[in-house]
Amino acid sequence: MLKANGYVIIGLGRFGSSLGKELMKLGYEVLGIDKDEEAVQEMSDILTHAVVAECTDEEVLRSLGVRNFDCGVVAIGDDIQASILTTIQLKDLGVKKVVAKAISELHGRVLEKLGVDRVVYPERDMGIRVAHQLVSPNLLDYIELSADYSIAELTVPRGLDGKSLQEINPRAKYGCSIVAINKTSGVIIAPTAGEVLRERDVLVVIGTNDQIDKFEHAVAK
Incomplete structure (x- = not known):
């Protein structure tokens, strides 16, 4: 069972993987979620737990216990619709802090309107820097x-x-x-x-x- 102060990262692409690895180095437990089986397989021995799941499905996220995490990071790549829907699910499920990756200024503004605690632009915020900022x-x-x-x-x-x-x-x-x-x-x-x-x-x-x-x-x- 993952500790309540762990992190859940949804989307295990370049940014999500980098962030997850660094959070693990810093001593935190990390649950990684992605619909791509290959991406999950690559991170299965690195993260505390990695699962293949459809992140836009509220019941799936609920069953994985994401509401118990102090912070949820939406690190989905180019699928803006999936990013927005997943962000809404995390907010609705009561995740204490929601951080979301944006691929454009417009995408970022939409995420801000959804009430995310922080919008991350990977070109400006590398995963390692964000990991340190989240825990300190x-x-x-x-x-x-x-x-x-x-x-x-x-x-x-x-x-x-x-x-x-x-x-x-x-x-x-x-x-x-x-x-x-x-x-x-x-x-x-x-x-x-x-x-x-x-x-x-x-x-x-x-x-x-x-x-x-x-x-x-x-x-x-």
Whole structure:
């Protein structure tokens, strides 16, 4: 049985597969659904569970328990009608958060009118970046520089308000570096140790994926 805080991805094409793989790497359980048996077969050993099903059928989705998931991602390819119908089904079934892939601005506007929580345009949002953004409330952006190094933008939580970089000391504690701070007054490049953070400031952090992940979880507490 999949955990309630898992993700259901409907459509296992290039985007859906990439997103599913990265969510699995991040330690989340993922149910993948696609009507293409070959696509499901390719992901069956990668995702927690992958099934062949008609995603526009409400009863099928209900039987798969999609309403128990915290987030449903509609990653259907070029079939706009199927995308829209599936999105409606997820909303009707009460999925807490619905994210949908759009293939055009018009498609995106329709999805927004249906009340989706986020519209994703694959040309602008690669699956890896979206995966990190979905599971990290303080993460605004995530860019892979290489297999090991990344740059991330993190919002400063209330718990760090009024603290200086010297107090947080991310370099010594986590190995990552804060290379810039975006404040309401402007961007500070290469901030000094005495720079004081305010809630909702945006930190630009560089380091290995593990270093950023540890820092992100530490500041979120």
